[in-house]
Amino acid sequence: MSVLLLRLAGPLQSWGSSSRFARRGTEVAPTKSGVIGLLAAAKGVRRTEPLTDLLGLEFGVRLDQPGQILRDFQTARSLDGRLSAPLTYRFYLSDAAFLAAVSGESELLYGLAEALSRPQFPLYLGRRSCPPVGPISLGVHEETLDDALASWPWLAPDWYRRKAAPMVRLEIIRDARPGEPVSETVPDEPVSFDPAHRQHTWRSILRRHVDVTNERADRTDVAEHDPLSLLGG
Incomplete structure (x- = not known):
């Protein structure tokens, strides 16, 4: 089985699965949709076109740097200033980085990796206002989705890794397979992106954790400070 690995990192990301009306939320990790x-x-697939082979991909994501949730609000006024639209609240993930993986047929995945290097349409991390930083594709690898998410080096930047322990525990969220215990179900399985009849269905997910070595950890040994030692004999 082949797997295409993706680095999803940027100043802001927003991955909504149930946003409505004036409140546009974000999930804590990239959504499958x-x-x-x-x-x-x-690939240059327009919203009105069928998703075809993309619907059969298995999906998983590792939370390498969860980031922080930010809230923004927006409003609009008419040109003459007489009318104001209701405030809308939008939530984002700031300074987050994720390792995402899709698994499927090798030919399809190599085609997707090539498309990511020369995208037909602009790429963004959930919303148009959230462009990615650096290349997205980490290449196609001949291994299982589980092995890839468990073994790939930690993607957090150096400044973040220096503050962490030599061994870190990262959360993985992936599609639950038949017969596996389901952690939860989310309305995140895309069917159509057509604006006239956008469709999603429910997706069963499994949450687990993996331990990853942090080679950039600050290992400076600092003696424990004991103020009472000054009172000793």
Whole structure:
């Protein structure tokens, strides 16, 4: 089995799965529908066109740097200033980095990796206001999705890794397979991105954790400070 690995990092990301009306939330990690949409944009698939082979991909993501949730609000006024639209609240992930993986047929994945290097449409991390930083594709690898998410080096930047322990525990969220215990179900399985009849269905997910070595940890040994030692004999 082949797997295409993706680095999803940027100043802001926003991965909504149930946003409505004046409140546009974000999940704590990239959604399957969001990543499938990113891949479709790279291939030049328009919203009104069928997603075809992309619907059969298995998806998983590792939370390498969860980031922080930020809230923004927006409003709009008429040109004459007499009318104001209601405030809308939008939530983002700031300074986050994720390792995402899609698994499927090798030919399809190599085509997606090539499309990511020369995308037909602009790529963004959930919303148009959230461009990615650096190349997205980490290449196609001949291994299982589970092995890839467990063994790939930690993607957090150096400044973040220096503050962490020599061994870190990272959360993995992936598609639950038949017969596996389901952690939860989310409305995140894309069917169509057509604006006239956008469709998603429910997706069963499994949450687990993996320990990853942090070679950039600050290992400076600092003697424990004991103020009472000054009172000793």
